[in-house]
Amino acid sequence: MVSRVPSVLLRHRIRIEPYLADSAYGPRYGPAAEDVPALVDATPRLVRAPDGREVSAAATFIAAPDLDCPPGSRVTLPDGRTATALTVARHTAPGLPVPACTEVSCE
Template sequence: MTRIPPWLLPHRVVIEPYLGDSAYGPKYGPPVPGVRAMVAEQVRTVRDREGREIVSTAQVITAPDTDCPAESRITLPSGRRTRALSTAHHTAPGLPVPESLEVMCE
């Protein structure tokens, strides 16, 4: 399987991976700056990780091995900070199409 080519990821985002909840609220890993991505800031109706229908205002496509679980904080190229609602790994075993990770953002 092939990875999505870097030339298809013209934007850079900052990802703070969600590590879980603590006694003081959500806990995040250290920020990872300069993550290559393709960002589309548009409104879409999606389902969150619990199956509820919600609105996503940005979609981020990045490399398949990017550490970005749902609830992670993401800073988009526009400077807007958002939260990952859900993630989807796109693979096609045996087919000559690239793998990627799609993140739907709040």
């Protein structure tokens, strides 16, 4: 039985600075998580942002189910581009032989 996405499938490495809150000087981020295993798809696609807007996501990635990446987090992709996490979906299927993972779409 598979409980989480196998690490052998997470071929890319990304950097995540988790969004904390807005301040008078702009967004605040927590300590960066370096070298985070992920599988990145750089194909643009339309997604619905938390505020209801339809926006074009520049990249989508999957990572471990316990990933700390709230919407608004700053993500550095393998090619060096910096993106902002738009949507975060946690996929689980308790009792089924499918992997749990976190899917993040970035602007």
